[in-house]
Amino acid sequence: MSRTRIGVWKICMLALTVCFPMEALAQAIAVETGFGVGLFKEHIRSVFETQCQTCHNSELKQGGLDLSTRALLLRGGDRGPAIVPGDPKSSLLYRLVAQEEEPRMPFKGKKLPDDVIARIADWIRAGAPFDEPSLGTTSTNDKEVSSTGVPRRVVVQTSGDTTGGKSAVEQAHLVLEKQCLMCHGGKWKKNGLDLSTRDALLRGGDSGSAVVLGNAKASLLYKKVSHENEPGMPYKGNKLPEDQIARLAEWINAGAPYDRALALSPSIEASSPDEIKHWAYQSPKRSAVPKVRNVAWVRNPIDAFISADHEKRGLKPLSPAEKNILLRRVYLDLIGLPPSTEQLDAFLADRSKDAYERVVDSLLASPQYGERWGRHWMDVWRYSDWYGFGSEVRFSQRFIWHWRDWIIESLNKDKGYDQMIVEMLAGDELSPTDPKVVRATGFVARNYDKYDRHKWMQDAVDHTAMGFLGITIKCARCHDHKYDPITQEEYYRFRAFFEPYDVRTDRVPGQPDLSKDGLPRVFDAEVGASTYRLKRGDPQNPDTEHSLSPGVPEILSGKGIDIQPVALTLDTFYPDFRHFVRSDLVSQVKTEIDKAEAELAEAQKRVREAQQQMAGVGIEKKVTETSIADGSDPAADSTKPVSPDVKEQKISKVTAEVILAEKRLAAARAALPAIQARIEAEVAKYDAPPNANEETLTLAARKAERQAGLLKAEENLLRAQQQLADAMSLPLADQKAAADKKAADQKTSEEKEKKAGEARKQVEAALAALSQPIEGYTPLGKVYPRSSTGRRLALARWIASKQNPLTARVAINHIWLRHFGRPLVPTVFDFGLNGKPPTHPELLDWLAIELIEKDWSMKTVHRLVVTSNTYRMQSSADEPVGRNLTIDPDNQYLWRMNARRMEAEIVRDSVLFVGGKLDTMMGGPDLDESQGLTSPRRSIYFRHNPELQMEFLKLFDSANPDDCYERNESVTPQQALAMANSRLTLSQARLVARRLSEKAGSDPRSFVGAAFKTVLGRPPSVPERVRGETFLRQQGDMLRNSEKLTKFHAGSPNEVQPAVEPHLRARENLVHVLFNHNEFVTIR
């Protein structure tokens, strides 16, 4: 992978700032001495005449180039200027005659002698003077321009002749300030160009240097304002008056002097360029609901807005979808599961006016709503389970599923979207003591990156901005945003909100072991963290001279933000001090004592047994050497008689086990007073008013901890020693195996020796500690800063405020996309100038305001959407097909519903649901993704990270956990195979067929009907039913003669075996076919 190099950038910049004035100086010197003119006269002119001007003259102008005069030389030909005065290497003319570039010059001729080429270089270096009078610029001080077209410095500096009382330099400055600085030097430095100071001017912009000092005509700035180069400047504006252009030319010819830093006048700064008027940066406005002719069609304002566009374009909305299609649509849309046949029947039978609305209400009230829409928001909010290497977390966080459960629960409670944003970005600052809120910060914790803090920060910034605000602030990481009014500095000020944060895992009640459960969350670790702009986005190149305070892009700032530090309570900055953690820690020690006691009892029992054997008491037992070596129960195997030696070995081994177990128990028992003493001391420490016994308790804790530590160290030492001894005394019975294993054994014993060494060190350390004066003890856990900066809380409140022009619109767009399969703003994460405008701007705004005014209730919006007539239309194209399709083939204006393919999770969940096997248990730890085809839990609960994903889901375009603002909808042969061949669909089809057969009995007709209804949510058409019945008959007959059939030879048998009875098996096949039906995965 590419590695960043320090300092190269610096050198480049230095080179740029240094070399231009040097060149200008060289030119000036050359001009003064007449060196260049002399060269031209003596050497260059003749070369031009004989070698160049034969083609590049005023008549032939090969390649558009005419070398008759200096001005024409400077203007150049089709490929741009022929020379850059002062810089032969950048001069096309030089490169072609030096034959560094094609076409080599002289064209098809012999290369010029090297000394001639060298003289041409010298001449260009000297400013490429001709000895003819310059055609000059439109300069007013032509008389002062030297014959070379390059003014003398000396002359310029005295050129204080005034026009209207202002010096020429000042006049040029005024042109720059009025016409250029708006985009190049004030807040904006478009294309990286800053004209406010001479240094910045010389540095140039992304297109290279803006000026060639002393040579206006070769200067990009001049070419742009004179509209010689595209795009002409001012950008999209009228060309400047000729006299203003002339002022700029003079100024460049004079070496572009600055006597002050230029600045925008306040009045100019106030007038806003186009980008500031961009729709997405204006607050949404609630337009009046349009009056339309098709009044009968309008159920709610959504329909009115949609209908208005229909009428404007001559579109006719399609009729409502059939009831069964509508029901399936709204079920899958709101809860991600199809309706059961009972639910379908009930709905079809319900003739009441509000039958549909009642279904909608019950679906929105169902807990499955949170799972369905939770998955959508998990896409946008980049949910990813942890991943790394072995047990090492490198990305995201272990137990991040607590955040997933928060998402589902919050949606089910219809928590306001604004509140959700605040809790996710700053739950730790909003409700520091409430873990139910703090878990929401998984949104921020998820960005964790073990290796790269910058990447971590970058993800937090980029995705907060794209997910909530629909702005691609990420583009401003390396340079000012190319399209949107966001500066690079603003990018880093946005980052400053996140700069102090870090990630930790707090204990949860009942589980002191942090490898088993815990609450991953964020907190401000470094309250005084500084943020610096990274020059060109390079982490090696921070601009440490300016520390940046947190801030939001000015274009969106509104009333600005208010950052207030948050004081934290003891329970928050010292989470292991919480009462439940204390008692969990004590119980943990007690459990350990219980275990140690049990182990000791077990070891003692083994000693007794061995002694009995030794004494020959009881039943004669035979022991194999291997069983002794590996410590397994000798009673289990009895193939060889036992030699006395072996018996002794056995005794000494089990005796050693007892000694170790005793040590373990002693250590475990000592740990109890130690933890208790530490707790007492900590309680005293944080007591208010101060506890008089604190000192005594501290001493006691220290002592107890040291004693426990010593015993633990002794235990470790003993264990290590025993392991070492075991390793050294491997039985040599099987010489060959021993030889084979030699290398491995050696490695193991080395490791064991190392462990023993470590254990010895621990004992020594513990012993040494005992002789030290008693001072302190280990606290119960980590103590974190006692306050949080409040930065994220301020950011969150700003994002979630009613005034923010983007937040509600972005949310509405995401919701709309998932109801209709297409968003209102096609670029879901970019509402900026490079994004696409909304298809229905008034509707978008109306809904955004509706969301805000209904306390950001998303369920309100869902209800409004799914009860609209717009949503209820059919997706096929019937009556007005020709007309609508001609006017709006892509259905941009929603004259029909869009048919969609189910998302991956819905495909899998629906198969299980129809099969009657779906386990609707909610929440909890992420499940092993490899169990996806056998476990009946909902898909949302399976591990999903960039490395581990369920293959079945992946084939159906499941979310990229790093970035998924909109899902893909592909159709591939691999999907077909997943549906046709996976054990999931095969087993569920069998279960469905058997269940339906019980009800339908032997009648194939009613079976086909029931199968269609169960799997596709609709009855079969007549041809479908007939075809289905024929299939059942033929397939059954074929299966009856199974001896003539060929089985697949690959794959494993399914846990749900096919039916033995041929006609039942044919029915299973039919249901299986329906699972594979296009209509099954399609939401019509």
Place this chain on the structure above:
Amino acid sequence: MRPSERTGCCGNVNRRMFLADCGMGFTGLVLGAMFERHGIVRAAPPAIWTPPDGKPHFAPKAKSVIWFFMIGGVSHMDTFDPKPALNKYAGKKISETPYRGTLDNPNIKKNLREMVVGLHKVHPEIYPMQVGYRKWGKSGIEVSDWWPNVGECVDDLAIVRSMWTTDNNHGAQLQFHTGRHVLEGHFPSIGSWVHYGLGSLNDNLPQFVVLGEPIASCCGGVGAHGASYLGPRHGGVRLDANPESPLPFASPGVDIYKEEQEQEFTLLNDFNKLAGVEYPNDSTTEARIKSYELAFRMQTAVPEIFRLDQENESIQEMYGLDQKVTEPFGKVCLTARRLVEKGVRFIQVFHGQNNGAGSWDAHSNLKKGHTDLCAQVDKPIAGLLRDLKQRGLLEETLVVLGTEFGRTPGAQGANGRDHHPYGFSVCMAGGGLKGGIAHGATDELGFHAVEHRHYVTDIHATVLKQMGLDPHRLEVPGRKRLEIDFGHPIEAIIA
């Protein structure tokens, strides 16, 4: 029917005569199938745009492409473009050599678009070649000793030594396949253009197959074999060259009968068509029907392809299947040949995926890295070339061996070379190209492509031309392409 005879017959006929003169008389298995399907090359473009009809625009020279991609950037000087000057001036600064002008070459900045300015600087101290080289074959083209087997095939190779690209980071991997850098987004890959332009030669297999582990997502990921706006139907279908599980869900399991499943697919097809009547303008329904048709046939055809044990021992040995080092890539190459035999149009083969920039990325330890990697691929690739040739398939199969950029003539650190977009090599063979030719050149240091410079899309243009396609006629309305996206066929290497 031998390929040479075919060329003799059809090489110069005009389009109208094509079918009458040649097509009807063919009985040759593969090409015959192609002509039968295509009937005739496509007539002049219609006035109104229509999607491609699967027929080539003019008489093709090749029917299939095998496109190797070595991920990470192969050192051109140490492989197909040996530079003795590097040994002569080893340890010297470039500025201390007669070639100091190299550093002033305008292409240093002109072609380069840097994402992080100065990230990859010019490494001034000359690093010698890390391996010897010699002349091979009748043509005497020089190839490094890391490629003894491919070297032996040099008389069949057309080596283009004057490639350049614009980007100095691994986003150039995507660029090699689409012509555009990863930051510009995803565009149709070369394989998808071929798929889009030409009809199928075998309905049982995908027409665009991807073997090996594709490039990492940082550098373009699936975009390198994606179809972008041409639609997912035209994207590459990944097959895992692991005979145990070449295709996920390839078999329903041992308790299902083949006949049983076939009847299911037939029923499904009927059901989908019956339902599709309700939604006549839903292209997804049609796409799904097609996906099931292909899936059904893939189940048997794909595992069959991977049954490498059907090949006799001498063939297996040819690809290095008998040696541990060459076995993995040997299997991939042999699979590629089997796919070509079955008429798959475009086989994209990746080598050197490592979840990052790619294994060939030799910032340090170049000698060890390239020694190992070349050993993995040299014999298998040569085996493929020899095998194709002995079967008469090389003439109609265009083989491309590419990488995203070359490596610096100067040393990076103690023993590496940095990324180098100014000059690098691509090898091609077969498919109506000349053999034993080295086209274009870098300068004495291998720094700049100086003679017959070619941007990566020139390889695309060459491939499309040999396949009988004119990229301009494949354009999709509303999807404007830049001139550079089309490239220019490298005529000098076309036979």
